[in-house]
Amino acid sequence: MAATNTEVWQLGTVVQAAEVATDIRRIVLEPSLPKKAEPGSHIDVKITVGGETQKRSYSVLETNEDGSRLVISVFKVPASRGGSIFMHTLQPGDMLEITQPLQNFPLRVGASRYVLLAGGIGVTAITDMARVLRNLKANYTFVYVARNRAAMAYWSELQELHGENLVLHVDEESGILDVPGIVAGVDSDTELYMCGPIRLMDAVRRAWLERELSVPNLRYETFGNSGWYNPEDFLVRIPRLGIEANVPQGRSMLEALEDAGVDMMSDCRKGECGLCEVRVLQLDGALDHRDVFYSPRQQKAAEKMCCCVSRAVAPGTSSLPDNGHTRGPAVVTIDVA
Ligand code: FES
CATH class of the missing domain: 3.10.20.30 (Beta-grasp domain)
Incomplete structure (x- = not known):
């Protein structure tokens, strides 16, 4: 699933920035070279922290028809090396070096059934897919899991949009998500798209392989900062x-x-x-x-x-x-x- 897109760097102007959940900031950008973002797209952003230029990837949460407006959401990573903290300081009028939308997590339209699984900030990679499937009147279930509601960005908007197709799971209210139960409800034609912490995705992968379901039907987007243990020197x-x-x-x-x-x-x-x-x-x-x-x-x-x-x-x-x-x-x- 390596990115195969050509990066076209440009300027993005911040037009809105606001906290939407604990440690999650919603940032609206206007790119200088607009290009429509397909579901599952991300943009890369160059940030300079402490004299060092870093590159970060953020899923495109929303866009408009011509791509002149791109919405991302940034989680302030506890062990951040400065990138996410910098992104949380952005204000309207600030400018960033960004790429056009890049795609390495495409939604395949036409499956008989879909399960979308988002863990925490992983909702940013899944939200636009869910919107497209809803508009296509596809058969889909959108499972959104987080440790508590304060850490769950956009849940009320998503509930309004997806109604019974959305399953909200809050660990502190209902305990650990029953991953084998979700995978047990999948048939051989279902495609499952997921993005979230590595523990969640690993549990899904194991349950998927145990059921001997089609490997290409399991699709995922990763964040390189999610591990089994807290990072240490x-x-x-x-x-x-x-x-x-x-x-x-x-x-x-x-x-x-x-x-x-x-x-x-x-x-x-x-x-x-x-x-x-x-x-x-x-x-x-x-x-x-x-x-x-x-x-x-x-x-x-x-x-x-x-x-x-x-x-x-x-x-x-x-x-x-x-x-x-x-x-x-x-x-x-x-x-x-
Ligand atoms: S650069 Fe691709 S796995 Fe490390």
Whole structure:
């Protein structure tokens, strides 16, 4: 699912910005080179924080016919390296470097039934799909899950628009979502589109494979910042190149290696394409695989990792068992292609 679109950079002017849920800001942009955004599109945004230019991807939540207005929503990431905090400071009149809408999560029209599953801020990738399916009078169920209502952007608007097709699930009110139950209600012709935290998507993937449903009928969009454990600082070493680099909480291993002068391959930077793969030679700690590229078996083997998103966590922290090795940061010894 790597992006295959050509990036056309342009200026986007902020025309509205407001908080719509806890830590979620809705931002309306007017691009200088409008292009209609199809459902599942995203834009890339360049932001400069602390003198460093970063690129971030945001799903297009809404657009108009000619694409002269693009709506995104930004979640303020707790361990942000500054990008989402910067986006939360934007005010009308500010300008940003943005791409035209890019597509790597297309909606296939014509399936006999759809299930759309959005977890938290993942609703931004799903909302426009749901609107299109509603307009097409398609057979669809839109499941929207969040930990509480305060963290659930747009739920009342969505309820009004989708009525009985929308299933709202609030963890603090109803407990954990019954993922196997959702997948059990899917038939072989149903397509399921999902975007949300890695735990949710992993649970769906496992239930999907257990039922031996068609793999192409399961489609997803990832966020490269969602993991099994809280991010923490760790060390990466490449003995062959004499490199040792610290990977701070708010940066990826890929970025830390690039900063250290290592020539790295990458494309999606979202854990989807596998191009940034590194071989793990030794590990003091545990890997927090955040990709969707490897199978669960490959992830468990801990022999390779997608360094654009995956991290390491120390034993004795982050709910991992303390094996008595160390209380310091995790250390990953790797080699690169
Ligand atoms: S760059 Fe695509 S998985 Fe890392």
